[in-house]
Amino acid sequence: MSASTATDVTAVVTVLATAAKKASRSLATLTTAQKDAVLRDAADAVDAAADTILAANAEDVSRAEIAGTEASLVDRLRLTPERIAGITDGLRQVASLPDPIGQVVTGKTLPNGLDLRQVRVPLGVVGFVYEARPNVTVDGFGIAFKSGNAVLLRGSSSAAMSNEALVGVLREVLTRSSVSPDAVALLPSASHDSVTALIQARGLVDVVIPRGGAGLISAVVRDAKVPTIETGTGNCHVYVHADADVDIATRIILNAKTRRPSVCNTAESVLIDKAIAAEALAPLMSALQSQGVVIHGDEDGMEPATEDDWHREYLSLDIAMKIVDGLDEAIEHIAVYGTGHTEAIVTKSLQAANEFTARVDAAAVMVNASTAFTDGEQFGFGAEIGISTQKLHARGPMGLTELTSTKWLVWGDGQVRPA
Template sequence: MSAPTDTDVVAVVTGLAAAAQKASRGLATLTTAQKDAVLLAAAAAIDAAADVILAANAEDVDRAEAAGTEAALIDRLRLTPERIGGITGGLRQVAALPDPVGQVVSGKTLPNGLDLRQIRVPLGVVGFVYEARPNVTVDGFGIAFKSGNAVLLRGSSSAASSNAALVDVLRGVLSDNAVSADAVALLPSESRDSVTALIQARGLVDVVIPRGGAGLISAVVRDATVPTIETGTGNCHVYVHADADIDIATRIVLNAKTRRPSVCNTVESVLVDKAIAADALAPLTSALQAQGVVIHGDEPGMEPATEEDWHREYLSLDIAVKVVDGLDEAIDHIDTYGTGHTEAIITRSLQAAQEFTARVDAAAVMVNASTAFTDGEQFGFGAEIGISTQKLHARGPMGLTELTSTKWLVWGDGQVRPA
């Protein structure tokens, strides 16, 4: 069978989007109990289908290894029984979270007797474009479904088998619970035409969320005619202030770099204050090198840093280290090279911490804590759908509330507006 033509792909995506739009109208009327029952059933069904899902994932991993894919990307792609347990645990967490749909945001009674209430409502149809990690397939479904949205999933071709197996399970659960299976659909991933069709399906898709590398995100934001929530790359920094506890700084940097180097909240650059560098650099770099981290910088014993290194989101066991002359230079460096994701300061000075948090422009700013905490589950949201680095509608980890909009309900008893 020949590959679909461009027109075929557009027709497929448009058809799935129209079906999702129809399904979304039914989702908006589901009770919290109904949605939670589906999410718990989905978790149980994925657990039961673990062998099938792992076999499908093994196909993806084998193809990636044969193609010479780098280790960090294969790590993002690979599923294990433990990671499947994390996926289903995420669904159960989402089921246990408060339902934002119908929540009253504000309200008042006007002097003319009109009663106003602003309530949360689903966005409608959410398009989700993402790379590699198949766990994101289920995260996207869970968050979208609990917030009353249908979701169109466009994963990468590298995870095609894994994603297909997972979505088959999810659609079966929806049908078994008398909910339209079209509330979740997996788009073709063989060509980029399906991405273009999705992000230009204005009138059928209400919002698109890209999650992945800088190239993917910039392409979606550039070409979309559907409103887009930008989830940016994570060139995250840790600034070791002049009044830092060196042991705490070392522990935090190690955690932020080596816990899972391939994720977006990993620290990629460390800024060490000149006033503490003589004492802090040796234990910090030794601890990193002991964990296999390659250090790029301007100090002796480091790989010489280029301008590109300060911009890099390595997503690997690499890190850039720079000595800076005080708080102002640290913030200037972050302003120049940061991506607005997560920035951290290690300090015992309340004044320095307050100035850093006030001046640094990022979705999350940490004081004496690892950048790894910028995560929907860690923030108590359950599984997140992404970390927004933009400033409109949603910023930071995006949970249930961030996948809702609002509408006004106005109740009267015959009022008319005066001429």
């Protein structure tokens, strides 16, 4: 791409970010009732435009398949009537949730009579960089809008037609509702220059959230001048402890691996305690292989594992499997190879469960439950904008509260500070 074209893209992003900044100031004053009405209208409008949206998505899917895109990415890209229904259900759920804006976090009255309150406020302008998955376009808008934020969406070029159709519907709803349509904008996706312009728009964009593969996330975190919230990759483990129920372990692992292999809360590694391996290994392998899962490991009947397999987020019907010598080795393996997303233990031992949850460093730690539950909707947040694997400013599924900051309100009646 020529320097002049890159400059043009930067100029477009600057215009959109400037408009979003202006819109964000008015969004902060909307009432809960006004925001909820817009979200319900948006859900109805997406439902009404389903045929148009599906037609646009079919073009994106066709282009991806012709280009030889791997099946897991095509699955992320594809919309269906059921997935559109899920999108609109998410908007309605967000509309039904408590509004965090204005909530009092803490407060007190000082001895000098000053009344202090710490209240939740919007972040302002949220930049969202993501790959495929056009449903995320609407999720991002819904969460940002309910929490009083304007959002700049930079989806991937593979979903360009789908995203244009969806954002067009959302902007029409905002206009009809007498809300600035600049509360949501879709950035150009033909080149990486729009990402660079977004993540370096300091002063216009308050935070950037990347959601996608490891390459995308590391590039955004490395090059951003705007604060970022890292939604990391998911090399999620399930540890089958010595005191596990093998039937429960099998059910959990099958769900965590095969329910939807292309998403970040999928189990990518299984650790089996040596003390239960003779009982558990064969049925676990049989159950996984019966569902078409390729097992990578060091035991007979597995694809030979390399060091890369222990690090891999497969996003496919592949899984790494390793026999470990006890709880300590399982936790150490997770510490070395995990990505801080979701880790699970299957055990009947309360002591082992407590030790695992205390020592494993991840955004979510499951006991006798599938890693697939790490999800904003499953946690009762409605739609989510991502799952943060860092520790500041948010961690885990990011719902409404995670897209707010706070400010202090100080009320007095003429107090001055002594010299």
